Amino acid sequence: MMNLQKKKLYTLLALVALFVILFICNMLLSPYHMRIINLVGINIALVVSLNLTNGFCGVFSLGHAGFMAVGAYVAAILSLPLVKKAIILPELPKWLGSVELSFLPSLIIGGLVAAICALIIGYPVLRLRGHYLAVATLGFLVVIQVVITQLQDFTRGARGINGLTQYTNTWWVWIFTCITIYVVWRIINSAYGRGMMAIREDDLAAEAMGVNLTKYRLLAFCVGAFFAGIGGALWAHLITVVTPLSFSYDRTFSLVVMSVIGGMSSITGGVVGASLMTLVPELLRNLEVGITVGGISIPPLYGISQIVLSVVLIIVIIVRPKGIVGSREFSWNLFKKKKWNTMNQMEN
Amino acid sequence: MKKLLVLLFSLVLGIALTGCGGSQEKEQPKQAGESGGDVIKIGAIYNVTGAQASLDGPSLNGFKLAAKEINAAGGVNGKKIEVVSIDGKTDQTSSTNAASKLVDVEKVSAIAGFSDSNYALAAGPIAQTAGVPFITSGATLPSMPEQVGDFFFMAAFGDDAQAYAAADYAVDALQAKKAYVLKDTAMDFTMNLAAFFEERFKSKNGDSAILLEDTFKTGDQDFSAQITRLKALKEKPDVLFISSGPSDCGPIVKQLRDAGVNIPVVSGDGFDTPLLIELGGKGAEVDTYFATHTCLNSDGEKVKKFVDDYKAEYNKEPENAFAALGYDTMHLIADAIKRADSADPKAIREALLQTNNFAAVTGSITYADGKRVPKKSVSILKVQDGKFSLIKEVTP
Numbered sequence: 193m194m195n196l197q198k199k200k201l202y203t204l205l206a207l208v209a210l211f212v213i214l215f216i217c218n219m220l221l222s223p224y225h226m227r228i229i230n231l232v233g234i235n236i237a238l239v240v241s242l243n244l245t246n247g248f249c250g251v252f253s254l255g256h257a258g259f260m261a262v263g264a265y266v267a268a269i270l271s272l273p274l275v276k277k278a279i280i281l282p283e284l285p286k287w288l289g290s291v292e293l294s295f296l297p298s299l300i301i302g303g304l305v306a307a308i309c310a311l312i313i314g315y316p317v318l319r320l321r322g323h324y325l326a327v328a329t330l331g332f333l334v335v336i337q338v339v340i341t342q343l344q345d346f347t348r349g350a351r352g353i354n355g356l357t358q359y360t361n362t363w364w365v366w367i368f369t370c371i372t373i374y375v376v377w378r379i380i381n382s383a384y385g386r387g388m389m390a391i392r393e394d395d396l397a398a399e400a401m402g403v404n405l406t407k408y409r410l411l412a413f414c415v416g417a418f419f420a421g422i423g424g425a426l427w428a429h430l431i432t433v434v435t436p437l438s439f440s441y442d443r444t445f446s447l448v449v450m451s452v453i454g455g456m457s458s459i460t461g462g463v464v465g466a467s468l469m470t471l472v473p474e475l476l477r478n479l480e481v482g483i484t485v486g487g488i489s490i491p492p493l494y495g496i497s498q499i500v501l502s503v504v505l506i507i508v509i510i511v512r513p514k515g516i517v518g519s520r521e522f523s524w525n526l527f528k529k530k531k532w533n534t535m536n537q538m539e540n
Numbered sequence: 541m542k543k544l545l546v547l548l549f550s551l552v553l554g555i556a557l558t559g560c561g562g563s564q565e566k567e568q569p570k571q572a573g574e575s576g577g578d579v580i581k582i583g584a585i586y587n588v589t590g591a592q593a594s595l596d597g598p599s600l601n602g603f604k605l606a607a608k609e610i611n612a613a614g615g616v617n618g619k620k621i622e623v624v625s626i627d628g629k630t631d632q633t634s635s636t637n638a639a640s641k642l643v644d645v646e647k648v649s650a651i652a653g654f655s656d657s658n659y660a661l662a663a664g665p666i667a668q669t670a671g672v673p674f675i676t677s678g679a680t681l682p683s684m685p686e687q688v689g690d691f692f693f694m695a696a697f698g699d700d701a702q703a704y705a706a707a708d709y710a711v712d713a714l715q716a717k718k719a720y721v722l723k724d725t726a727m728d729f730t731m732n733l734a735a736f737f738e739e740r741f742k743s744k745n746g747d748s749a750i751l752l753e754d755t756f757k758t759g760d761q762d763f764s765a766q767i768t769r770l771k772a773l774k775e776k777p778d779v780l781f782i783s784s785g786p787s788d789c790g791p792i793v794k795q796l797r798d799a800g801v802n803i804p805v806v807s808g809d810g811f812d813t814p815l816l817i818e819l820g821g822k823g824a825e826v827d828t829y830f831a832t833h834t835c836l837n838s839d840g841e842k843v844k845k846f847v848d849d850y851k852a853e854y855n856k857e858p859e860n861a862f863a864a865l866g867y868d869t870m871h872l873i874a875d876a877i878k879r880a881d882s883a884d885p886k887a888i889r890e891a892l893l894q895t896n897n898f899a900a901v902t903g904s905i906t907y908a909d910g911k912r913v914p915k916k917s918v919s920i921l922k923v924q925d926g927k928f929s930l931i932k933e934v935t936p
Contacts, residue, residue: 224644227637275744280687341726350728354661358669436631465727474637480627494588494627533926 198364199524201306207370214362226362227430231363232470233365234344237372239450240462241419244376247456247519248385251318252393254444255329255419257424258336259306265340265419266429267302271295271429277353295359299425307414314413318406321395333444351363352435360430368426372419376457378473379415392457406432410527430513453508455515460522465515476500555905579622580615580883582607582873583642585653585663585867590630592624594786595655599677602626602866603652605853610870616661616877621870639663643670648881649874650675652695655862657681657728664688666762668880672885673876673892677869680729680809686913689888690907695869695905697916699729700833702808703736704936705918706781709829710806711744713931716778718751720770720803722792723783726758733808734783741781751777756792758785763795776804790819797823809833812861817926820919824923831918833861834902835930838919846901861902868900872885903933 199469218226238256262421270281270293277289293301317328340347371481378387391397399405428434446469454465476497508516553791586596597833607621613623624646628635635654642648643666646671650665654660655678667674669872673695682698701781710716719741723734742749751773756765770780782792782804789811796805804827811830819830836847836858846867858864875898877883880891893912898905903917920931 222644224637224640227640231633231637350731351681351683352658352661354665411928427633431632431662432665433632435632435661437658442631473634477626477641492625497627498589498629 195376202524206344210370211366218362228471228474230360230365230430231364232467233362233369234430235447235450235466235470236424236463237365237369237419237426237449239337239454239466240372240376240459241416241423242447242451243456243459243462244379244388245412246409246418247458247461248380248392248396249409250354251328251413252322252450253329253413253416254326256314256334256416256447257439257441257444258329258333258416259310259420260424260427260443261336261340261434262274262306262309263284263299263302264423264424264434264439264472265302265347266305266354266421267298267425268356268428268434270301271298271359272353280353280355281346281348285345285472288346295364295429299422302425303418303421306424306462307418310414310417311410314410315406318409318413330441330444333439333441337436345438348437351439353435356429356432356434358429358432360426365426365430368422372423372457373463375415375419380459382407389457439511449505450475451515453505453515455517455519457519458515458517458521459519460520461515464517468516472504473497474500544898549696558663568853569647569717573701575817580877581624581646582626582870583646583648583650583651584623584654585635585638585642585651585659586625587628587630587635587654587656587659587824588865589627590705592630592654592659593810594626594634594677595642595860595862596628596653598863599655599866599869601651601854601866602850602858602863603634603870605675605850606867606874608853609849610874616874617881619883623870627655628659628663630659632659632826633640635659635663636666638676639666643672647767648672649885650869650873650888651874652677652866654679655865657684658774659686659898661687667691671889673889674889675869676891680727681732682913685764690912691885693892693907694913694914694916695872695900695931696865696902697918698913699715699732699806699808700736701913701916701936702918704740706829706831707740707744707807707934708739708934709831709920709931710779711741711806714779714829716741716804717745718775718777719745719779719781720751720773720777721753721781721783723755724754724758724785724788727785730783730785730810732783737781750776756784756788758788760788761791763792767796767801768877775859777859779803779901780805781809786813786815788812789813790815790817790821790824793828801867802826804829806830809861810927812921816861817923817928825925826908828923829920829931833919835897835919835921835928836861836864836865837927838930839857842899842901862887864901868902868905872898872905902928903935 217229242256245253274292313332320328341349387403391405391408392404395405450465450469451462453469455461479496480492480494547854552891554827555792584600586600587593588597588600588802589701607623612621620830621880626638628638642651646931650673652675654676660676660679664674668691671692675695677695680696680699681770682700721734721738724730737749754769758885780876782805784792807830812832816824834843836843846864847858851886876888876891880887886915893907895905895907905916908915917933919933922927
């Protein structure tokens, strides 16, 4: 066992190393590669926050994309430059039409509004369990989509808000990712976290031990929604356009897949799942170019990347039903015992 | 277990990297044999998988066909065109990644793609920031070039043009004084189309010319409620404007005609699909007109050549007008490169802007007064004997 101070030092060093590497990448790599690195960061934050609700607290939510949508739209409306706002959203109420916030407050307000939405729908919905809860949160996603499509004055409906300033860069993304991981890690290692895990294992027993079910579930749900909101806002300011279609079932399910593949009740699992599921599809794109081998030309096989990915996912789930990492966590102790194939994470 | 997993992932990554290596090998001999810059790279992002595939697949086929023809005829200014095509996967993140890869890694001279504004609006700004022209072959939201910037062009006409053409046809040829409008509220395209039609129709026949505006949603099966409301109107409309997408037009027309409503139906390019005849049946034969990009059955020389070439290359008829739009977009870019006499993106943009009466399969293209929505002819089609036939071509 290492002592606590040594671990803290290692963690700090790893963090410094991460940002030095990012800094070097930022100088050397093309904008395309940096875009992928930023997407990895955003997805890590989204999946880790999803793991807090789905994995640690056992509240299986399919509404994550809905919270992303709320955060993204709120931040987009707040941060849009006034000149553009007058053209794109002329019907906004005056108090909103004359506001232009900088990026940080927009992000935080976006996250807060998402958390408030989670509070409002969470209170009635979190009494449900299992499948019922999953379907109810999916219902929330549908409601959000309809509201965004119909609220023309605020969101421009299906046309979407475009021309957002591309504020999102490596630093915003990765600082946010580290904060998300730190907060989730602190929560699960606190009395609240233990309570959440108790609820996941057996809610009756947990209640008998004095754990307030609704309160703990709401906390996990709202914290997850807060980070989803900020993640959505960061995504929006990376892509520079938000449409209702940006936050569809596809996105919710791709996040759930990332979470399941990595390991639902583990922060490390979230990091591993999100990184793999963002990087591998981009790498697999190279399969889709036509190749000429020895005079035989193979035409581009579009869709092959999705097929390969699906097959790999099926195999992973058969071989490791609890995800790649399972419910284990990365720890510096791993280096002492034996060389564990680190997926190089610096937490804990 | 762990070993198996590591093996598995190394296998996948291995395959991916081999693919990467393969593509590099493919490029190397070209550069060696033709001494570098003799190839002009043109990017293409189409959603060939996912919900958009039925529109984007034919577009990409048309686009590649045109590139092949240009190369067979000696290329542009002595240089060959190389199409670098990436799948957008009907996903905004994938589409922007693809655009970024084309601009930053492949260093293409121009990008073409998409038949839907959701994706064109996401990918366009990346090309705009990098100063690379982006030409959307099939997306028709007329405000897009303004929204994205001065490097964004449309190859198809805007929704306003086709709706105006439909309204003009209803008023002038069908002598309509009063209209009924049915629109799909689930799609931006159908909402815009209906709004533009009403604007034009009212300006010609007065503010009370629209008797009723009814709605439905993509995927509705039963339109009897709407038809009942239509029949209950005190004053009978002279024309029905049905603003629907490809999947609903057949059932709507069939149910209207089955219910004994034989008032002429007019619509936009959402009707330009074989589904109209397959699902509409005999009902579609009764006075059904729509405005679209081109008529692939017409006797025009350009259209005939395109259809024959497409058949020879892919062993099938062009699926819809989007195939022709993809084909036109490649020729439009090649024409601009030829006039610019350069593969420099900025020079190509300048040349594109000067495009004047460029003869394309889908009508002649002119970017007038610095506008990047083309002034382009609209074809009015009618269903006749189980086929679409051209009524007339109009330039609004």
